[in-house]
Amino acid sequence: MNLRRLKRQGVLGINARNLLYTQRWNARRGLPNVDDKLATRELCQAAGVAMPAVLAVARTHREARALPERLREHETFVVKPARGAMGNGILVLERREGELLRRGAPLEEAALAYHAASIVSGLYSLAGHADAALIEERLRAHPTFAELVPDGVPDVRVVVYRGVPVTAMTRLPTAASGGRANLHQGAIGVGIDLASGHTTHATFRDRPVRRHPDSDAILRDVALPEFETILRVAVGATDQTGLGYVGADVVVDAARGPVILELNARPGLAVQLANRAGLLPRLRAVDELLAEGDIPDAEERIALGRRIASEHAR
Ligand SMILES: Nc1ncnc2c1ncn2[C@@H]1O[C@H](COP(=O)(O)OP(=O)(O)O)[C@@H](O)[C@H]1O
Ligand SMILES: [Mg+2]
CATH class of the missing domain: 3.30.470.20 (ATP-grasp fold, B domain)
Structure with a gap:
């Protein structure tokens, strides 16, 4: 063709x-x-x-810092920029024995908070505008x-x-x-x-x-x-x-x-x-x-x- x-x-x-x-x-x-x-x-x-259900939203750096604790009861979830595109800034996370894993590799809670803060700062949003970090139920x-x-x-x-x-x-x-x-x-x-x-x-x-x-x-x-x-x-x-x-x-x-x-x-x-x-x-x-x-x-x-x-x- x-x-x-x-x-x-x-x-x-x-x-x-x-x-x-x-x-x-x-x-x-x-x-x-x-x-x-x-x-x-x-x-x-x-x-x-x-x-998909929304488990949490972080709109400020303070809320981004608080995310890991709020998410402790969830075995698996997806973090994404509300105004992102092309798959950028999306993390699919799951827990094994309490530890967070991303594609099989460990991810510290501090790194999750940092990622959410980067989303809030607009790192992945169109034209770099401030954004919200959206935590979604993981679909299968x-x-x-x-x-x-x-x-x-x-x-x-x-x-x-x-x-x-x-x-x-x-x-x-x-x-x-x-x-x-x-x-x-x-x-x-x-x-x-x-x-x-x-x-x-x-x-x-x-x-x-x-x-x-x-x-x-x-x-x-x-x-x-x-x-x-x-x-x-x-x-x-x-x-x-x-x-x-x-x-x-x-x-x-x-x-x-x-x-x-x-x-x-x-x-x-x-x-x-x-x-x-x-x-x-x-x-x-x-x-x-x-x-x-x-x-x-x-x-x-x-x-x-x-x-x-x-x-x-x-
Ligand atoms: N809640 C979810 N559960 C599982 N996979 C997801 C979920 N959200 C996004 N993904 C994966 O990430 C891709 C991009 O997500 P999407 O929400 O469409 O963001 P973007 O606007 O960046 O394309 C999806 O096509 C899917 O493969
Ligand atoms: Mg898409």
Whole structure:
């Protein structure tokens, strides 16, 4: 699959995305709803859309210092910047015999407090603004996903345009990505056929791959669990934001099922490579269909998106 062929297939580039989609459909006043994970949580909570539980929040250096003690009763948890991106500043921690471990290596409580203080100082936030350290319940990969990856929690990125899901991929952590499902860190992107909920092609660092490099699992034609619900929570959360072009990240937790991990107002374009299909024809089809009249309800929009994706699968 080369770039020229993708272009002929209506690939969306960064300039067109900004000009025609994100700037046009994502009003500035809606951006704080997604750029801050605590704000997203409030919206989702109000709408009854599941997100990981929050165990603690530190907004000041004093609260950062107090964190280790507050977290002593928790066996495992995740520390992240509320306004972070691309997996930066995220720690997944667990306890063994009272001691904190990060990816198997001991982490002193003082180092945890220091990390939280760095988050509060804005080390990982956009433009270096002061931030909050968010301590979340640790999610666990649903068995179908756990079979694909030896370590870390995969997610499903769904692009929702004007309330219609138009494309999706699952992102699989690798040893290189340090267990995080971020393509920038070296996670694998696997396209998803929206109609069936089965995986299609996989790409690792923008190149096609057949198997996961760590687990050796074949990545094609995997039936994803609870795919209907994945689309429903993605659309349900997006509906709360007032934004028209959103990347919704959904994790299928082993115990809780699909939950929203975060929303993104500037979703990346690599989803096209993973699906070997450009976005433009799908976005145009949505515009045409929505021009016809009333705004359909969420279930109708999901059905519409699945139909459009099948009609523009190549
Ligand atoms: N609560 C959690 N439990 C387990 N893994 C998580 C959790 N939160 C994040 N991760 C891992 O870290 C990755 C990045 O987290 P995310 O919240 O999307 O932050 P970012 O905005 O930096 O992408 C996720 O894709 C997932 O692999
Ligand atoms: Mg993310």
